[in-house]
Amino acid sequence: GSNIKISDDINTWEEVNLLYNSALKQITTKIEILNEEFQEVHKYNPIEHTKARLKSPESIVKKLKRNGYESTIGNMVRYVNDIAGVRIICSFTSDIYKIAEMISNQKDIQVLTVKDYIMNPKPSGYRSYHMIVSLPVYLSDRIVNVKVEIQIRTVAMDFWASLEHKIQYKFEGKAPTHINSELHECAKMVASLDARMLSLNEEILALEGK
Template structure:
């Protein structure tokens, strides 16, 4: 039988990083399987592409400092939730909620927290759906629940976030007012684009269905 081992017992950095990398592999494979199954059943891919990354030590220390915690393995495991990160890029906003539901239904994943920055965008204009999950990692003599942050967004939201991240980084958080305002305006344009693409896709689907119906009706006659 597997004994559940606490993170506190796993004290070396290498072991911790091994766990986060394993968690990324587990979650990555899970998501690929969900995507393949969806393709198989509905002839449609909800995921455009998947990106995974492990947070750099510098970035982990920076976040701990921001929260006011000392740099320690214990604190990083407890307070930094996005050491292992998966980004799911999809075509349409509707895919985001479809994927979130599919992830929530995976019985071996525990959903620890959800932040819906699509319904409630950040002040910057940032939109994305964040899920914090934990996945059990089976080692030779123990099982360790490991946290993974999943960010789900459309191609358009990802385009905005990537560029905003690059621009904002240069200002280290102190961007002039007019730049923040313009970036926010761009976020709104991106949302309009997403809405348009979604309704276009719905119109196309509807039109295809109508054509199919006409075909079957004419066959009957």
């Protein structure tokens, strides 16, 4: 209607909470619908499971501080891209790209950035596909575009990332060299496991004539 004003103005912590939580609900539903549709058409689930979380106020403030920004609502909205975060876990690397494409094709979703840490793993060995997207949240008097970070990874990548995260947390990011190189070795094994599982699955699909 004529009353609708598109604005990215978010002024209070309560508004941050409300808007990012709404964005999380919307993206979660969208992903669920895409998964169900995919299941209908292709007779298999590309998504193993999904986790959604809002970043805690403490973590948001910590991240702003780490990047040299004052803790204001404006800075949170501008510089913290993962206040709302969804993690999508799937079986095969090929599913990751299918899911990413389905999400990008949604008319009301705008993809702001993509980081493909599968093609280009992080120095730690970390692999995952990251997208920052923006989607509109409809309030009573305005539409606010809200950012959501989507991480898409295989079960094996998730297994690795969970342990690595736990280890880095324990050592406050300064783990002993032998642990880091062991983790890096494991990351390579995960990549090769993913590749072998994928080709095994493709061979089976070919036999089934799919």
